Amino acid sequence: MTPLDLYTLAGVILFAAGIHAALARAHLVWKVLGLNVAGGGIFLVLLAASPRVDPAVADPVPQAMVLTGIVVAVAASALALGLALRVAVRTGQPFLPEDLPADLPEDLLEDLAGDAAADAAANGAGDAAGDAAG
């Protein structure tokens, strides 16, 4: 196993760990951090690919991809963190409703619910007016 293989392997592990955190953790900041770790893992795989394609000279294409990828990741993280803050302010919880612990008060759950519970709540006039106001 060469050092490059180690990089690739570490990259894949980081990617898996990050995606796992993004899916399994409830807290929104955890999710955003998980996505960043996963992104880092991909960058590691790309950098390890750089000398592999042509052993004599490092290939600049993967490095360019990593640079662009970092820019995209910064933009995505900024938007995600900003939205997470809004979620926390507007719902009082830094979680998505489906990730909430089950012992929260009933009315709060109904308020926040995205899918099934919103159908059951049958569109209180309040948020429908918000949807429609133009």
Added chain:
Amino acid sequence: MTSGLDSIHWMTLVVLGPLVASMVALAGTPRTLRLGLALGVGSVLVGVGGLWLTFGGGDPVLRNPLGGWGAPLGIDLRLDGLALVMLTMTALVGAAISLYSTAYFGDISFLPLRDSPAGRGARFFAPLWLLLWSALNGIYLSGDLFNLYVLIEILGLGAAALVTLAVTPKATVAGMRYLLVSLVGSLAFLMGVALLYVVAGTLSLELLAEEGLQGPLPAAALALMTVGMAAKTALFPLHAWLPPAHAAAPAPGSAVLSALVVKGSFYIIVRLWVDVYGVGPGPAVFVLGLLGAGAILWGSILALRQRSLKRLVAYSTVAQLGYLFVMFPLLVSGDGGGWNVDAWTGGFYHALSHGVAKAAMFLAAGSMSYAVARDDLSAISGIAHRLPMTFLAFGLGGLSLAGIPPSGGFVAKWLLLRAALADGGWGWALLLTLGGLLTLAYVLMVLRYAIDRTDPPTTFRPVPRRMEWTAMGLALLSVLLGFRAVEITELLAGALP
């Protein structure tokens, strides 16, 4: 590189035009908002027109290396019949949505407080939508995987922001969920791209196709990219994020998301499976088809159970996206192991007519809830008598979706059915028919509410004429698509490798 000199300007124009227009609109004064929309619509229409004039003449694919730097280092734009058809559909639907939005957000010479839903919508809809338009056009024209990643990420970020224009907790949560799904999806895609680069040392779709990708690593890459894009296309069972997100956006935003944005990630899946990998018959295409079948049935059943108009239309999107994936098992059933042309043209004809019809339906639904300031089905009771043109637009769009002749939806379903029956695929044929009936059921359910006079709405806000006729224009277009099918199907068939 033939005829590169002519077409490169048009290709650049349809991507850069809306991007520049988005920057103009971002300045946020009423004047720049109008200027931005005009600039975006104008540049795309001119660019697409130019592409129609330069396309054809023997060469089925136009390639343009930007700045003279070709693959593998540079950025290649490529145009084939499929890209041209998708660009055109997006341009027409986009122009109608842009017009609608100027009336929907009201008199934008006065921008109310920043955090009121109306104010934020009026202020940020145009720049976000123009950004999405640029990304979509770029996806259709892109010839390499990494550009696709960047563009799909722009598409995802812009789309999530569009959902949160309404400041309600519900919209914020829906937008957050959408953004997370979208980011996980595009990271999975990027990991696939990285693996492919390790294997093949190129990102160009055409060079990758020549590699004849085989073996476990390319297969893993395809799986990652497909799951990522399927999540962004809301393929069953990864669809749960779509209805709350699409329903929470302001009406023109819902139309953009449901009619256009989901097609971007679907288009990438098709490019990968058909152009790059050339995936033949086997369990993989069958699984995609089964998931599509699940989407058709489950999405339609849930649509029937909705009490909110916009959520009903959003669940209908989940169902209709299923047809696009049913295309895959039919596609590989051609003679002698080749592609089945009927499945291909039928699948994309469905993508086109769904784009047009769904935009018409969401715009019409938006006009209805605009009038009664509510969104539940019981509130639109009797609206057909107050807004006859909007009612008709919703109905025509819905009937086209259900595949009633003569309409674009009918041509699409008919081609898909022919593909299924040619191969003896009775199960698929039955599914297509059942899906059509379910669609008819939920469309008629809305129409029944709209005609019912027993409980007329208490409040009624007059709807600007422009909102009514833009929806009507799209609805008519979805019907007209049923009359001039030959040119479009020929273009589509020419794009099949």
